[in-house]
Amino acid sequence: MSGPAASTATSTETSTTTPRKRRSIGWLLLLPGALWLAAFFVTPLVQLVATSLYDPNGSVEAGYAMTWSWGNYTEALDFYSEPFIRGFVYAGIATVLCLLIGYPLAYAIVFKAGRWKNLMLVLVIAPFFTSFLVRTLAWKLILADNGFVVSTFKTLGLVDDDGRLLATGFAVVAGLTYNFLPFMVLPLYASLERLDHRLIEAAGDLYASPAQGFRKVTLPLSMPGVVAGTLLTFIPSAGDFINSQLLGDTNQTMIGNSIQTLFEAGSYPAASALSVTLMALIIVMVAIYIRRAGTEELL
Amino acid sequence: MVRLGRWVSDHVVAGVGLLVLIYLFVPMFVVIAMSFNDPASRAAYTLDGFTVRNWTNPCEPEGLCSSLVTSLQVGILATVGATVLGTLMAFALVRHRFRGRGTANVVIFLPMASPEVVLGASLLALFVSTAGGGVLGFGTILIAHIMFCLSFVVVTVRARLQGMDTSLEQAAMDLYATESQAFWKVTFPLVFPGILSAALLAFALSFDDFIVTNFNSGQTVTFPMYVWGVAQRDIPMQINVIGTAMFLVAVLLVVVSEVLRVRRERVR
Structure with a gap:
């Protein structure tokens, strides 16, 4: 200033x-x-x-030598392809679920809430004022083996009688979906709010059914929000290790867990190779996605 | 068919929206309930009896309150740092034309588009390779937090500045205000709400950060680090007291700001 x-x-x-x-x-x-x-x-x-290109035989204490060890990458991908794929699949499912849940919510806030709009917006963000970790631990309780959700699922036959939800992929995806939902809802809300409501009325005047009006007017115009929301949900979920660690099976971790564990163990070159690969993959996927969705002007 | 469609869009969408809101609040209710929980054994994270003891002795678990103090210190310092640097950057980007603006915009956008695990890991790689593992602690946490809060501050303040009418400043200058008078009497008060919300966002991001902190904290323990630590062993119910209190403080802030806004509008 x-x-x-x-x-x-x-x-x-x-x-x-x-x-x-x-x-x-x-x-x-x-x-x-x-x-x-x-x-x-x-x-x-x-x-x-x-x-990521240092000699993997070095250590933090002794120091590392730069040996252009491209082998760190092939080794990392050999050993960690499974958590890599799992991480991206979980993040992908969570992102789709967030979109399916978040779109009706954003739509309801913009078009149905009337004078309750501001209040509903605050309610969407309010639960996220508590600590991320405390919230995730609450899910541990909700999905616990003797809990209400598991017993309901058992009655409905969705879970075997000796089955469980905690320590499964289901719990991890549920946690990711919950924790990153506001990142989906807020951009969707912003783009729906900006949309000129007269265009939807015009579609109705021209004999479009509400479904047609939604498909041909509302949805295409809200695409910037959809793209921003899916990116803001997918990127942090793909690198997350909290949900997988607290809610998931310790033998079926995501790539974030692998990176964190390797760094804690002091295997810096391997951990760095994994991080660089994760970043590169995300950048490539985002670039393709934005081009496909035709929303380059977002950046 | 059309009437059915209208009914669907009128009722079902609102209903689904309401259901999603309930879904959002379920864990919050659990946190509140657990803050009054009297566990049968500390090893099991289950809802057993009722007690207010957690609320009357929030600092009982060793290290909890000191971690909270650390988080507050980091949060406040990171907020000040990121808000000052970010506001200056936002002014530069909106009000000034210079070479390299495009590059600056990309560099500001990238930290927000990077997974936190990469941000944390790369800083760790830098700190360890330049100064060794002993450097990790309060200072490195603060450096990291200012870094990732900065972009969010720039984006928030920039949005406010872009939506602002520059003719007001010109009017002030036409009325013989000097450039600095025009800035402090017209521009700054108009941008201030944007700066304030950027600061609140920065504090919230810093206070709740775990992933980046976990890589760069050394022996320093912030509140999320504390929760992570106890989550692997037995979980004291007091963390839910802190969780509930954070929720209440935030809601109170929202309510107060909303009341102030409504009152201000009525005066007009």
């Missing part, structure tokens, strides 16, 4: 110097934050890539 204030000192100068002055003020304002991101976001990513 010192920028405009500082510029007053020179404001008596001739106006021909203003564009250059403006430009340097822009740089000055940007500089501290940009340096922070360069030092603690860009540099670490470079270091991560470097670490």
